[in-house]
Amino acid sequence: MRAGLYIEAEQVKMDLIDKPTPQPGEALIKVSFAGICGTDMMIYAGKHPRAKAPLAMGHEFSGVIEEINGGFESFSVGQRVVIEPTLSCGECEACRAGEYHVCRTLKLIGIDKHGGFAEYVAVPLNRLHPIPDALSDAHAALTEPVAVAVHTVRRSNLKVGDNVIILGAGPIGLLIGMVAKQAGAGQIIISDISPYRLGKAAELGFTALDAKTVNVTEEARRLTGGIGADVVFEVAGTQITAKQMIETVKIQGQIVVVSVYKQAPTVDLAAMHFREISMTTTRCYTSGDFAKAIRMMESGSLDVSSLISHQLPLEKIAEGFELMHNPEESLKVLFRP
Ligand SMILES: [Zn+2]
Ligand SMILES: [Zn+2]
Structure with missing residues (x-):
């Protein structure tokens, strides 16, 4: 079968690999749409600690069940599904506590094993979610990033009417803004350095700050009456935003760190201490968040x-990754294997 493979740093290509055989308890999924995520970009850059080449990346994908190995009444051949890509061990202290998404040895389909940039993927049946009729296969492929945003907002202290600042207007930053709006946020301020992404933010009704032309801290303070935001979501993963997150949050406000930092930032704990600021981190999503993400898209909310921004055939895998390199041209790139 055809697969879009990570070969080495900055090199991807379409090649043939063996079609997987579903093991007992697994389904063979014919992939409909698969999105490129920031994590795939980290693999592409050769900086992911676990991904081993050659690898069919892609952990954000939807498809159709082609074959089921074993009896499982909830699913049937021909059914449209979206894949929750997390694989937990079931034995560590987090798994035993039911917190599978922070499993000590959490693995992901598309990172630790072949994923959705391929014609077929074998997936454990308990990782499948049915796609409702009202939800398209292309939109369903975005369930994973939507679930990240749902999980992030649910882990925050956000209350109705709260002012929110989001540092970073990539797909996850924008989705956090959309979910925060659903959760009743008041003003939603979002910063980035890409005019294209800021344009999207403005279209979605957020107050967009161009970090290249304005001082984000000063502008965020001005927009919040000199007080700062109730909740700041850090989604850019840079030293600059790690500083801004403390400067833009209000006294006793909350910082939610969503970013995966390529390099550990310096964080001014002294500045946080004087204002009793709290900080929380987030990882992935629970199965419940994943189901909520599907329902929110299904209902149209x-x-x-x-x-x-783009839908490409798998043959254009290299083009897809080049597009993602340029935040002026792309947001979410989907492949149609
Ligand atoms: Zn992702
Ligand atoms: Zn575990």
Whole structure:
């Protein structure tokens, strides 16, 4: 079968690999759509600690069940599904506590084993979620990043009417803004250095700050009456935003760190201490968050259409990754294997 493979740093290509055989308890999924995520970009850069080449990346994907190995009444051949890509061990202290998404040895389909940039993927049945009729295969492929945003907002202290600052207007930053709006946020301020992404943020009704032309800290303070935000979401993963997150949050406000930092930032704990600021981190999502993400898209309360910038055939895998390199041209790139 055809697969879009990570070969080595900065090199991807379409090649043939063996079609997987579903093991007992697994289904063979014919992939419909698969999105490129920031994590895939980290693999592409050769900086992911676990991904081993050659690898069919892609952990954000939807598809159709082609074959099921073993009896499982909840699913049937021909059914449209979206894949929750996390694989937990079931034995560590987190798993025993039911917190599978922070499993000590958490693995992901598309990082630790072949994923959705391929014609077929074998997936454990308990990782499948049915796609409701009202939800398209392309939109369903965005369930994973939507679930990240749902999990992030649910882990925050956000209350109705709260002012929110989001540092970073990539797909996850924009989705956090959309979910925060659903959760009743008041003013939603979002910063980035890409005019294209800031344009999307403005279209979605957020107050967009161009970090290249304005002082984000001063502007965020001005927009919040000199007080700062109730909740700041750090989604850019840079030293600059790690400083801004403390400067833009209000006294006793909350910082939620969503970013995966390539390099550990310096964080001014002294500045946090004097203002009794709290900080929390987030990772992935629970199965419940994943199901909520599907329901929010199904009901139309959360529309991801504007986030999909490109739909490409698998043959154009290299082009897809080049597009993602340029935040002036792309937001979410989907492949159609
Ligand atoms: Zn992702
Ligand atoms: Zn575990």
